Amino acid sequence: GAGVSQSPSNKVTEKGKDVELRCDPISGHTALYWYRQSLGQGLEFLIYFQGNSAPDKSGLPSDRFSAERTGGSVSTLTIQRTQQEDSAVYLCASSFPAGGTDTQYFGPGTRLTVL
């Protein structure tokens, strides 16, 4: 039983480049979240996938950010034309929302540095 995995663990990129961050949730978990955390601060919600429902994209900070979840499993968060303010740790979490009582399991995160 592997936990939530994320890749890469670290990503350094130049301003203006596109990046893709990957999340492999726990098998069978239908809910998947992306968060952003800057410098050990609070969690900023980005996007929420739940089963086959339309994702809740209300937290995406700009149209440079997008995410998809293929086959209800792996998710990719894409940031286009990266800016220095995008530098943060990007966290993915998955859960099996049994009537809302779900416990979230977090991945180790991807540390993104935009130079």
Place this chain on the structure above:
Amino acid sequence: AQSVAQPEDQVNVAEGNPLTVKCTYSVSGNPYLFWYVQYPNRGLQFLLKYITGDNLVKGSYGFEAEFNKSQTSFHLKKPSALVSDSALYFCAVREKNRDDKIIFGKGTRLHILP
């Protein structure tokens, strides 16, 4: 709309003293409430949750939290703090029987002073 508030950015407690980290919430219906902890350079971990039943919930590492419906609070407590409890603590809420996303508070940094 659901919301959760952690009114303290930072809490300092002397080792051996009791600690409390505050959390209040707002939901339309009945809540599911959670506490998560993030130790330095480590990922977020589940600590405890309230679903139903006994208002006092016991979790990992000797922590407990008390659900108070009238005050819409879910404060995290521990009778005797350890230096190793120093971490970032997040409260979260979700409305019962809905598939809406879970909502996290902004976090409280707990410093246990030796």
